Amino acid sequence: MSDAPILVVGGGPAGTSAAATLAEAGLPVLLVEQRDQLGGAIHRQVARGATHAVHAPARHRRNWAELAQRVDAAGSRIELCTGTVFLGVDGDGRHLLDDRESGRVVARSVRAAVIAVGAVEKIHPFEGWDLPGVMTAGGAQVLLKETGVPPTGPILVAGTGPLLLAVSAQLAKAGNPPVAVLERGRPWVRFNSLLRMAWAGPQLGEAASYVATLLSHRVPYRTGADILSVREDDVGLEIRVRRNGTVHRLRARHMLVHDGIEPNRVGIPLSDPGGAVPVVLAGDGREVLGADAAILDGRRAAREILARLGMRLPEPGEARLTAARNVQAALSDLFRSALPEPTPETLICRCEARRLSDFRSLPDDASTREIRLMGRFGMGVCQGRFCGPTIAALRGEAVPSAIPPRWPLRPVSLAALADLKTDDLES
């Protein structure tokens, strides 16, 4: 067992940093990433074969160059499996990997696991959020990084948080500035939080450069704006917005929405650093601390595993993680705002086409089980990654996810599962 690899799931900054740290300590690592290239959300790489440049702050480019170099230097100590989806841990404790290229599911025995699957964007639903043409702002951003080409036609960006600025500036630089950026919060009036942000040096500089880009492209940035509904017609989307008590109608071809991010924890194994096969979570999938902290958190996760195996430890980085936590707290305070109530017709669960009126017809004291089985919320193919936060907000308390975690994390073909291969049997 001691020559079994350490599994690292996720090739973003957290997973890559954990994998490099473990390999540098002399351990064999199995690094699994669902995409064809490492990079994750922040360092999403240009499609192989494309040549455009991605506009990103120099600090991020340096960080990624350094991580990629460490993975290269580890050579064969890191076995890299791209195009492979981690499905979870089955009832027998086997780690299941779906190799999309061969259409095979493989079960691997591992010595320990670091799970670094990143965050998902939160979306506060409004009538029409489920229409084609509506997309998450971060999703549009990673596609832009991949292709270098912005969506064609007028784009409206709406929701809350600093990512709205980043995406809008990148769209402008790529040649299609948004028609407007609608921020629900009123960050300018929260002086105290602004002051608390004052020492978040690099992030503030980054935000200032995005604002400058938007100004030079004359993109209006409006705060205190609530999205009421979106309708589609032959030419695109009509968006109803309420600002200072007045309702406005705007038109766009694409609408990019974003209400912050939260750890992608649905179905993910629970953290169990003391278990027979230790499991440690890392990066934004553990706690949303941002891109720079994800690198430190990957190393922290690797340290936890090295400590458990009685090996020599690299330097800790806890102090900088605490600083990142303070920045995130100040940011969420800066953009804090009340959520508008969706209309009864608003889809809450897109997968199972369940509306707010369906949710309201459940008893007030409905248990999680009843919400799932009677209401069919959180039962669809996305496993509640998107309706979960909405239902938690409507109920005023979190909906506990299924325990033990459900696998597979993603739909997998029955043929591939039936053909399951176990490495113990193969070798």
Place this chain on the structure above:
Amino acid sequence: MMTRIFWNDYVVPFRPGETIAAALGRAGIINLGPAGGPARGRVFCGIGACQACVVAIEGGAPVEACLTLARDGLRIGSMPAVVVSDE
């Protein structure tokens, strides 16, 4: 080398190394259907989490358009409609 995929009989060119989602997006195809379904497919999260971009593939299991690289000659189409029960 010809590089194109087929979306419900439309010919969609792509650049090698690009995902199906990127190719469809460049071609201006944002409605992944099916027509008339209560919740039509579309690329939404871009990171494999929402499953709204899942497309049917000739001769294989359905895949997320945002994760899967386009391959020359690939034939893809809309997934069947989600059925809503009116109780």
